[in-house]
Amino acid sequence: MTALLRAPAPALLERFAAIVGARYAVTDTAAQAPYLIEPRGRYPGRTPMVLRPGATEEVAAILKLANETRTPIVPQGGNTGLVGGQTPHETGNEIVLSLGRLDRLRNLDAEANTMTVEAGMTLANARAAAAKADRLFPLSLASEGTCQIGGNLATNAGGTAVLAYGTMRDLTLGLEVVLASGEIWNGLRALHKDNTGYDLRDIFVGSEGTLAIITAAVLKLYPRPRGTALIFAGLPNLGAVLRLLNNARATAGRDLTAFEFMARIGLDFVLRHLPDARDPLSTKHEWYVLAGISSLISDDDARERAEALLAAASEADIVSDAVIAASLAQAGELWRLREALSEVQKHEGGSIKHDVSLPVERMANFIAEASAAALKVVPGARIVPFGHLGDGNVHFNVSQPIGADREAFLARWDEVNEAVHAIVAHYDGSISGEHGIGRAKRHLLTAVKSPVEIALMRKLKAALDPNGILNPGKLL
Ligand SMILES: Cc1cc2nc3c(=O)[nH]c(=O)nc-3n(C[C@H](O)[C@H](O)[C@H](O)COP(=O)(O)OP(=O)(O)OC[C@H]3O[C@@H](n4cnc5c(N)ncnc54)[C@H](O)[C@@H]3O)c2cc1C
Numbered sequence: 210m211t212a213l214l215r216a217p218a219p220a221l222l223e224r225f226a227a228i229v230g231a232r233y234a235v236t237d238t239a240a241q242a243p244y245l246i247e248p249r250g251r252y253p254g255r256t257p258m259v260l261r262p263g264a265t266e267e268v269a270a271i272l273k274l275a276n277e278t279r280t281p282i283v284p285q286g287g288n289t290g291l292v293g294g295q296t297p298h299e300t301g302n303e304i305v306l307s308l309g310r311l312d313r314l315r316n317l318d319a320e321a322n323t324m325t326v327e328a329g330m331t332l333a334n335a336r337a338a339a340a341k342a343d344r345l346f347p348l349s350l351a352s353e354g355t356c357q358i359g360g361n362l363a364t365n366a367g368g369t370a371v372l373a374y375g376t377m378r379d380l381t382l383g384l385e386v387v388l389a390s391g392e393i394w395n396g397l398r399a400l401h402k403d404n405t406g407y408d409l410r411d412i413f414v415g416s417e418g419t420l421a422i423i424t425a426a427v428l429k430l431y432p433r434p435r436g437t438a439l440i441f442a443g444l445p446n447l448g449a450v451l452r453l454l455n456n457a458r459a460t461a462g463r464d465l466t467a468f469e470f471m472a473r474i475g476l477d478f479v480l481r482h483l484p485d486a487r488d489p490l491s492t493k494h495e496w497y498v499l500a501g502i503s504s505l506i507s508d509d510d511a512r513e514r515a516e517a518l519l520a521a522a523s524e525a526d527i528v529s530d531a532v533i534a535a536s537l538a539q540a541g542e543l544w545r546l547r548e549a550l551s552e553v554q555k556h557e558g559g560s561i562k563h564d565v566s567l568p569v570e571r572m573a574n575f576i577a578e579a580s581a582a583a584l585k586v587v588p589g590a591r592i593v594p595f596g597h598l599g600d601g602n603v604h605f606n607v608s609q610p611i612g613a614d615r616e617a618f619l620a621r622w623d624e625v626n627e628a629v630h631a632i633v634a635h636y637d638g639s640i641s642g643e644h645g646i647g648r649a650k651r652h653l654l655t656a657v658k659s660p661v662e663i664a665l666m667r668k669l670k671a672a673l674d675p676n677g678i679l680n681p682g683k684l685l
Contacts (some may be wrong), residue, residue: 212281212678216302221278222258225304228270233310235259244285244305245296249562252293252648255301256283263310265385265393265424271306272422272678273391281681282306284418286360287331289352291564292647294417294683295360303681308359311424314338322430323382323399328359328423335428344430347374347466351548359423365415367643369547372599373466373503374431376643378414383427386413389420389674399427412669417645418680420673436508437466438515439501439540442522442531443494447573449527450496454569454598456527457500460518464511467501468599469547475595478608479546482553486546490530498598499547550595551604557591558609559619563626565633566642569601575636576603582628583607587621602642605629626653646684654685 217225226234235241236258244259246252262268275282281303285295297303311329318324319342326335332353339346350356350368360366362384366377374380383398396410413421444450450470457465473495480486502518504511515533522528534540554560561583567575580592589610596603607625609618630640630653640657641650655663670677670685 212279212302212676212681216257216300217278217280217304221280224274225258225260225271225280228267228274229260229262233261233263235261244288244307247291247293247296248289249291249293252296254297254299254303256297256303256305257301259305259307261307261310265311265387268306268308268311268387268422268424269391269393272387272389275304275678276389276391276676279676279678280304281678282422283680284308284359284363284422286329286357286363287352287355289356290360290364290647291562291644292641292649294364294645294647294680298682306422308357308422308424311359312357315425317342317430318399319344319430321399323427324430325397325399325425325427326358327425328357328362330358332356332358332361339430340433342430343433345433346380346428346430348377348380351551358426358428362414362423362426363416363418364643364645367597367600367602369467369469369501369597371597371602372468373463378411380429381410381414381426382429384410384413384423385425386421386423389676389679393424394421397425397427415645417647417684419670419684420679422679432505434466434503434511435506436504436511437501437540438504438508438511439499439534439543440515440519440531441489441534441543441546442498442500442519442528443490443492444496444498444527445529446495447576450498450598451570451573452525452527453498453500453522456522457502457518460521461502461514464503464514465500465599466503467499469499469596470598471497471547471550471595472593473497474591475550475593476546478553478557478593479549482556483545483549486549489532489543489546492530494529499543547595550593554593554606554608558613559615560593560609561607561619561622561625563605563607563629563633563640564602564642564644565605565629565638565640566600566602567633567636567638569598571636571638572598572601572603575632575638576605578635579605579629579632582632583625586624586628587618589613590618590625596642600642601638648683651682651684
């Protein structure tokens, strides 16, 4: 079964609008605009209506009606997704379901280290709610001011703290979802152990809005660190970067809460385009690492461990030069250099993206061979690798040659992807480390999954969404 391919009739739109109230059924073109384009501007779409429900029951009523009338629904959280999963197609047939008004903190139990939040709460607000109760909710992304818990769940978001705390899947105990039929499944359990059959929760995490609408979640909280130390280090080669990672793991264990890396060209882009950015080190290096060490005791404790790590690394000629942030403000400046990387690439012309993951010890070989492969397709292109090295996740981005025509370069997107993904496959990696499949990588899925796996995924989709109303044309 597939959802209807014609635009919903005006009378049907009125029925949808009546569920949320006219004020929250957006039809005005200007007001709709922010919902129709995603951060990379690759998939501009159209919709007859953006619905903004304020309660789970409203979501349920919307899906019931959509299922009965086979109206396609595109769930949207903060609209920061990077694979075009959250915007409607150009057809104008699909209704956008924006979850932003479901943003309540339903419960926070500091003793049990859990909180129950609604899907539309921004990640920054969820982190702030935890901090207010002297707890840590560890998921951390550069987009956290805008992205929402529901979107984080639907994409199984990663970010900079995965090394110590895992992905969004690992941080979730229970879910409330609305099924395509309009039924509500309340799986808001706060149990760490629950062996009562199939784990339904995990089916919905990472399902990119294609199996159900997530409306709330029980999330895990952690003790709030009493101190942190942030290292910014320059290193001569990727081998040294990997050795530093291993040493940091060996000495800090779970207190190593971030290990990010970037090539010099990435720092050059940031210094050129980020206002007030400055190079923290006095000389240039091939590679840079931003490593965070937390302590449950104090800042001094974290700093001492960071200093010991750096002293040993410099003795062994692993690190060429480094600084440890002397204040929270300085740590913020160092993080800004890393977090601006996604944004500043736009100012250097077209950029062809790869969000890939690999067994971490294969990273150096991957980057060397993938660089050669990309340059063979587009000689003169600039390779900008950066990312979450501790998780083996690299954003292997390829910027256009200086002075090249942007559109002509971007027209080579699939060719460059193909060359790079072949090296990913050779090293047993994944073509999506954290951003998901969405529209951008949908055509690649059958090449990286076995026919058995694809068939299972399709059966699951057909069982949960028999009329194909949930985010059609995305993921599968
Ligand atoms: C500057 C920047 C930095 C980023 N850094 C990272 C990073 O480090 N790690 C990382 O993993 N990602 C990163 N991202 C990508 C993005 O922020 C994440 O994918 C995030 O989890 C998306 O959340 P969102 O609320 O914006 O979801 P959206 O973009 O609105 O939606 C993403 C997908 O989830 C679905 N969806 C959204 N809400 C729901 C819901 N309630 N129920 C069912 N389906 C839903 C949508 O249909 C879509 O398929 C970054 C993005 C930007 C712009």
